[in-house]
Amino acid sequence: MIKVLINFILLFTIIISQNTSYRFDYYDISNGLSQNQANAIYQSHDGYIYVGSQGGLDRFDGYNFKYFSHNPADTTTIPYGWVNAITEDSRNNLWIGTNQKNVGYLKSDGSWTRIKLKGMENWDRDGRAWWWGFISDIEPYEDKVIISSNGNGLFIVGDNYERHYTSNQKEINVITEIFVVDKRIFVATVDGLYEFDMTKEEFIKTRISSSVNVLQRAMSLVNFMLVQIIKFLHIIIKTTA
Numbered sequence: 420m421i422k423v424l425i426n427f428i429l430l431f432t433i434i435i436s437q438n439t440s441y442r443f444d445y446y447d448i449s450n451g452l453s454q455n456q457a458n459a460i461y462q463s464h465d466g467y468i469y470v471g472s473q474g475g476l477d478r479f480d481g482y483n484f485k486y487f488s489h490n491p492a493d494t495t496t497i498p499y500g501w502v503n504a505i506t507e508d509s510r511n512n513l514w515i516g517t518n519q520k521n522v523g524y525l526k527s528d529g530s531w532t533r534i535k536l537k538g539m540e541n542w543d544r545d546g547r548a549w550w551w552g553f554i555s556d557i558e559p560y561e562d563k564v565i566i567s568s569n570g571n572g573l574f575i576v577g578d579n580y581e582r583h584y585t586s587n588q589k590e591i592n593v594i595t596e597i598f599v600v601d602k603r604i605f606v607a608t609v610d611g612l613y614e615f616d617m618t619k620e621e622f623i624k625t626r627i628s629s630s631v632n633v634l635q636r637a638m639s640l641v642n643f644m645l646v647q648i649i650k651f652l653h654i655i656i657k658t659t660a
Contacts, residue, residue: 451484453477461505463513471502476515487525495530498523504557508564516554522566522576534576538583542571558597560604567594567606573615584615586622 447455454474461469468479476497478485490496500517507513512524523533542552556567563577572585572592585592590610598605604615605625613622 446479446484451477451486453484453486458501458503459505461507461513463507464511469505469513471505471515473501475500476502476505487531494533497525497531498533501553504554504566506557506559506564508559509562514557514564516557516566518553520552520554520568520571522554522557536566536574536576536583537581538574539568539571555595556597558599560599561602565597565599565604567597569593569595573597573604573606584620584622591622 446452452470452472452474454472457470457472459469459471461471463469466481468481470477470479470484474486475489476487478487487497489499491499498515498517498519498521500519500521502515502517504516505513508524512526514522514524516522520536520539521533522536523531525531539552551569552571553569554566555569558565560575563575563580566574566576568574570589570593572583573594574584575582588610591608591613593609594606595609596607598607604617606613606615606622608622610624612625612627614625615622
C-alpha cells in the first residue's frame, strides 16, 4: 500500500514538472560562498537569501555573496560557530543559532547582538561530545523567538526575557524542529511530535506520536511527502521569480 502511494506521488511530481519550467543555478566556494556544506537556508523579508554553514553565515543578493565574519574582540560581530538555524522575528531582526550553543541577531544597522542563554551556561552534557546541545531551530513567536536545542530542551527569548523548558524524559529534550501553528507550539523530538503547553509549561505527546495502523501510517507518509513537495516548489518559485 505504501509503495503504491509513493509511486502515485512520484508520478504526480513528474506530471507537474513536465508542465513547469525552472532554472537551476549552482553556487559553491568558487562563487564566493564561504563553505560548501549548507546547514540552513532562509530568505528574509527584503529578498536576501542567507546561507548558514560550517563557515558561518553568507548573504546572497542574487549576484554576490557577503560573508559575516566572527571577531572575538568585537561583540557587534556574528556569534561564533557553525550556523544551523536562521529566522526573522517580528521586527525583522535576523536570528541565527550555532553548534556552539550561541545565538544572536542581526539588526537593521548591520550590527549583531550576541545572546548567552543562561540555561546553557551550567548545563551538564553527561560526558557527551562538545557539540552536544547545538541550536537546532529558531522560530518567531509573537514579539519573541523560540529556540530549540539538541539535548537541552526549549528556550523562549525576548527583550530582557528568557525562559527555559526541559522534560524529565531526556528524549524529549532532543528537539530537531519547531512548528508554530495558530500560536500553538509543536516540537519534533527523538520521541516523536509533542505540543508545548505554555500554560502548564509541559510537553504533551500528540496523537501523531501514538501507535497507528498501517493505513494511517501510509496516509501520514503521504501527507508528509506532499508537504515537502509543496515546500520545495514554493522555494523554487520564490528564488526564480
